[in-house]
Amino acid sequence: MKFISTEDVEQGQVAAQDIHSSSGNVLVLKGTILSAALGKRLKNWGISNIYIEGEGESEQENCVPEISCDKIRDGLVEKFGDTLNNARMKKIFEAVCVHKTKISGGV
Numbered sequence: 001m002k003f004i005s006t007e008d009v010e011q012g013q014v015a016a017q018d019i020h021s022s023s024g025n026v027l028v029l030k031g032t033i034l035s036a037a038l039g040k041r042l043k044n045w046g047i048s049n050i051y052i053e054g055e056g057e058s059e060q061e062n063c064v065p066e067i068s069c070d071k072i073r074d075g076l077v078e079k080f081g082d083t084l085n086n087a088r089m090k091k092i093f094e095a096v097c098v099h100k101t102k103i104s105g106g107v
Helices: 036-044 069-083 089-103
Strands: 002-006 027-028 049-052
Touching: 027 036, 069 089
Parallel strands: none
Antiparallel strands: 002 049
C-alpha cells in the first residue's frame, strides 16, 4: 500500500482503502480502478492524499501515528467541547473528527 497525493493519481492505479468525504460518505470503494480525472475530482472534494495498492511504503505512510479514534475524539472534545451546544459547530466538529481519524490511521 502506498500513500500518494491525489494530484499524482494515474490511470489504472487501484484504491487500497475506501475513500470518504469529510462528512463520512464513501466516495470511492476499495478496489476501484482510478484515473487521473478521478484524482482531480477527489482533490476538488478536499481530499489531498489517498492509499493505493502497490509495493513498498511511502515516507508519508511511515510517519502516520497509530492513534485510536476514541483518543482523537476525546482530545477534540477537550479542546472544543464548550462549542458543541451550537448545532452548526457540532456538525463541523463531527466533520473534523472524521477527517482526523481518517488521516491519522485511527483504529
